[in-house]
Amino acid sequence: MRRTKKIDLAGVDIASLSLPSNGEKLIYDSEALGLALRLRASGSRTWIVFESQGGKTRRKTLGDASSLPVQSARAFCTPPLPAPQKDNPELYSETASVAEVMAGYLAFGEERRWKPSTGRIMEGAARLHILPALGARQVRAITRSEVMKWHQELTRTTSAARMALSTLSGMMLYAEDHGLRKGGSNPCRGLRKKTRGERGSHLTPATMRRLWKAIEGHAELYRDPCDVIRLLLLTGARKSEILTLEWDRVEDGRAVLEDSKSGPRTVWLCAPAAAILDRRRSLSGTRFVFPGMNDDAPRSSVDFAWKKIRKAAGGPTLRLHDLRHHFASIGVTSGLDLKVVGALLGHHDIDSTLVYAHMPTSAIRRSANRVSQLIDDALSDPGAPSSTQHRPSRGRSQQRVQSFEGSHKEVGNG
Structure with a gap:
C-alpha cells in the first residue's frame, strides 16, 4: 500500500x-486527522x-466517496490538534492543556529537529x-503517578507505548523550556523508554553457519530477499537502508x-x-537495487x-534486526573502538552504539583479566620490566599481598 502526502481533499475532484x-493507495486529508x-x-x-480503540489503531470504512461529501x-x-500560536512570545497561558502544548511541540519539532517521517509517527502517537x-489536563498538573498509570495501561494494549512515552516526555521538556513546569520536573523521567535486552546480542558461529546455509538453500526461489539478507548481515545496515538503496548511491x-x-x-x-x-548491477534495469512490483518503487x-x-535455520525468534546487533557485537568484541562501530552503524552518539554492543561473557572475562594484569603491573617495583617485556610472576604478586598483610598486622598491633 502506498501513502501519499497529505492534501486538502475538499479542493479535489475525487x-x-x-x-x-x-492493489490500493491512500490519500490522507490534511484537515481532518485520521481521514x-x-x-x-x-x-x-x-x-x-x-481511530484508537482500547489502545489499538483501527480502520473504519465510512462509505462511498462519491455519495458522502468530504465535510x-x-x-x-x-x-485536530489546535494550531500553535507562532511568533508570539507569550505562547501559552499558565493553564495550558496538554493538547495545546502538544500542538506547539510537534510544530517546533517538524520545523527545527525531526525528519518528516518522525514527525508523522509522533503526531500519530499523540x-x-x-x-x-x-489532552484536556493542564500540563502543570500532570503528575508522575498519573503518567505511570497511563503508560502501564497503554503497554498492555499496544506496542506503540514506548513511542507515546517518548513523545510525552519530549513535550514535557518543551513545557519546561516555556515556563509551564519547573525545570527537572518531567513526570516521564526515569520511566523505561527502550528495552535493552540481550536478544540478538551475539549469534554463535553454529547459528551463523545454519543461517548462511538456509540463505543459500532458498536463494534460487527467493533471489532478491536472500540478497537483501546477505547485505544486512555483511554491512550492519538497517533493513530500510538496503531495501530503498538506489544504484546512483553506490560508488x-x-x-x-x-x-x-x-x-x-x-x-x-566489504x-x-x-x-x-x-x-545485481549486471542484471538490473531500474534505479533501485531491489525494485518492487512496480519498477518506479523499491x-x-x-x-x-x-x-x-529463519525456520530452516532453527531460529524461531530471530529477527532481521538481530543481524545488525550481531554486526555491532562482533565489531566491539574484536577490539574496534566504539566510535568506529558507531560510524559503521550510522549512530550519532556512543549511547546508541552501546545498545547494540552486548559483549558475551568470554569477552568480559578476557577484559577483566587484562585490566587486572595492568593493575598488577602497576604495583611492580619501579625498576621491574614493563608488562610488554615481562609478565610478572604469580609468586611476586603473592609476595606483595603477604607483605601488605604483614604491614597491616603491624599497624594493628601498634
Whole structure:
C-alpha cells in the first residue's frame, strides 16, 4: 500500500483522481486527522478513518466517496490538534492543556529537529494515545503517578507505548523550556523508554553457519530477499537502508545515503557485499537495487522469505534486526573502538552504539583479566620490566599481598 502526502481533499475532484494499477493507495486529508481516501484498482473510492480503540489503531470504512461529501466524512474524525500560536512570545497561558502544548511541540519539532517521517509517527502517537487520555489536563498538573498509570495501561494494549512515552516526555521538556513546569520536573523521567535486552546480542558461529546455509538453500526461489539478507548481515545496515538503496548511491566500495533514520550516512561495503551488488548491477534495469512490483518503487518487504529462512535455520525468534546487533557485537568484541562501530552503524552518539554492543561473557572475562594484569603491573617495583617485556610472576604478586598483610598486622598491633 502506498501513502501519499497529505492534501486538502475538499479542493479535489475525487472522481478525477487516478487509480492505482494494482492493489490500493491512500490519500490522507490534511484537515481532518485520521481521514483518508482509499483508491482501489477495481475502481472504488471510499472514505476510511483511523481511530484508537482500547489502545489499538483501527480502520473504519465510512462509505462511498462519491455519495458522502468530504465535510460529512470529516465529522467522523477526531478533532485536530489546535494550531500553535507562532511568533508570539507569550505562547501559552499558565493553564495550558496538554493538547495545546502538544500542538506547539510537534510544530517546533517538524520545523527545527525531526525528519518528516518522525514527525508523522509522533503526531500519530499523540493523537491516538496521549490526547484521548491526557489532552484536556493542564500540563502543570500532570503528575508522575498519573503518567505511570497511563503508560502501564497503554503497554498492555499496544506496542506503540514506548513511542507515546517518548513523545510525552519530549513535550514535557518543551513545557519546561516555556515556563509551564519547573525545570527537572518531567513526570516521564526515569520511566523505561527502550528495552535493552540481550536478544540478538551475539549469534554463535553454529547459528551463523545454519543461517548462511538456509540463505543459500532458498536463494534460487527467493533471489532478491536472500540478497537483501546477505547485505544486512555483511554491512550492519538497517533493513530500510538496503531495501530503498538506489544504484546512483553506490560508488567506490560504499553506499552514500542522502537520508536514513539518523540522516545522511555512509554504508561501507566489504568485498563480499560489493560482489553481491556487482552481480545485481549486471542484471538490473531500474534505479533501485531491489525494485518492487512496480519498477518506479523499491521493494517494501522480505518478511515472507525471512520466515522460511529463519525456520530452516532453527531460529524461531530471530529477527532481521538481530543481524545488525550481531554486526555491532562482533565489531566491539574484536577490539574496534566504539566510535568506529558507531560510524559503521550510522549512530550519532556512543549511547546508541552501546545498545547494540552486548559483549558475551568470554569477552568480559578476557577484559577483566587484562585490566587486572595492568593493575598488577602497576604495583611492580619501579625498576621491574614493563608488562610488554615481562609478565610478572604469580609468586611476586603473592609476595606483595603477604607483605601488605604483614604491614597491616603491624599497624594493628601498634
